[in-house]
Every structure is written in C-alpha cells, then in structure tokens.
Amino acid sequence: MLNQNPKFDLMFQALADPTRRAMIDRLSRGPASVSELAKPFDMSLPAVVQHLQALEASGLVSSQKVGRVRTCKIEPEALSQAEQWLNERRTLWVNRLDRLGEYLAATADEEEGK
C-alpha cells in the first residue's frame, strides 16, 4: 500500500503515550513479535495490541503476520517526517532570531559610527 502522506495527528498522538514510545524504543533495536513487545509491560495483551494498532495507523510502525506470529518493525520514513515537521518550524524561528540579532548588531554599529 505504501501510503506516503504524513498523518501528523495520528503520529504525534501515537507518540504521546509512554507505552507506545517504549515500544518504538524497543523496535529501534530490531524487529519484534507482539508477545515480545508485550513482555516488558504489566498490561493485558489486548491492551498492547491496541497500542500497536495506534502505532500502525500512524504509519510509524508496520507489521506482517507469518504463520501465527506477527512481526513488527519501525518505519523510519514516518519518524523522519515528524522530525522534519519540527525541524522546519524550529529553524524558521531560529533563523528569524538570527536575522533580528544581525539587525540589532547593525543598528548598534550605526549608532556607534554616527
């Protein structure tokens, strides 16, 4: 299916939960089955699967089932899209600050040299 347009609502929503961030953290170290993913959490399996669904719906994680085990992995492109959204806004702001700094410096120079 390879849907490429970023679903920021779902992505950031998915990232807002500590359980789901822990899952991403785990998956960043390599693929895992559902029950492997569930092991660290004091939580029913259906609860874990619901978190997983949130992660998949957002595109941050994908999975495929072989036999009876579903293996999950990170989708780095999606992570990257969220990253970029933040980066663009931040650099816009920071560059604006820089230009303001230059302007103030220039103005000060003029004052000095007048």
Next chain:
Amino acid sequence: MLNQNPKFDLMFQALADPTRRAMIDRLSRGPASVSELAKPFDMSLPAVVQHLQALEASGLVSSQKVGRVRTCKIEPEALSQAEQWLNERRTLWVNRLDRLGEYLAATADEEEGK
C-alpha cells in the same frame, strides 16, 4: 523557571492537535498575542486559550503578559528535544539496517570466493 527536562507526553500530546500545530506554525513566523493567534480559527477564544495552555504546559511555547496583552513565542529548545527523540530512534534503526546490509554483502562475498 527554566525547567529543562523534556516532557514528551505533554509535547507530543500538544503536537497531536491540528489547531495547536497551526499555532506553532504561526509562531514560527514570529511572536503573537492571544487574539492574533485566535483570529484564523473558527473557535471561541476560551477554546484557543485552552490550546495555548496545552502548548505552554508542554514547554513548546511560552508567553508573558504586558498590560492586558499576552505575547506568545516558540521555545526552540523544546522543539529540538522532541526532534532528537525521534532522530535517535530512527538512526538506531537505520544503522542497524546498514550493518545488516554489510553483513549480507560480506556473506555473499565469502560465498563467491569459496
């Protein structure tokens, strides 16, 4: 107060809402008052202020009141922290993929040369 520890729950929660992302987008172009921020939205002022509170609680935005107008601005450090969280996990995964690629390549070479 200058609290420096990242509140990822609140940050990503704040980012999950399109109205709040639009506000950050607006603020990336420069500071704004509450009513300036509210203008683009078809929404009551209290609703906008509640969004703003979510943004401030997360640390992504700060504001200060002078006279009766409250001026809001982006906190680039907070943006950066969220960005880094994503980046660290993504690069971990990608590097792992690279090493796996190298391993497979090396194995193929051995096969070839045996």
Next chain:
DNA sequence: ATTTTGGTTAAGCATGGAATTAAGTAACAA
C-alpha cells in the same frame, strides 16, 4: 467616568482513548 478591548474563569457536555475481561480462531507441537 464609561465603554471597549483583551483576556480569564467556571461549569457543563459530548466524544474519544486506555484499560479490562471473556470468548474465539488458527497454527504448530506432542
């Protein structure tokens, strides 16, 4: 002094999210 502007507080409502338990299915193992 009165009105307008810019924002705040509070109460209430509707929807959605995180968890549970219980029951079901399908693959693999003995």
Next chain:
DNA sequence: TTGTTACTTAATTCCATGCTTAACCAAAAT
C-alpha cells in the same frame, strides 16, 4: 487429535479532551 501458543474480537468501564456559553476583570481608549 488434542493441547498449547500466539494472537484476535467484542463488549464494557472509566477518565481525559475539546468545545461551548456565561460571567468576570482589568487595561486602554473615548
């Protein structure tokens, strides 16, 4: 073939979120 493993589905509960209106307050303008 019978049991165990690895999930899946469904129903339910409970709390959080996003929004509304109404009433309020204090600074600025007239």
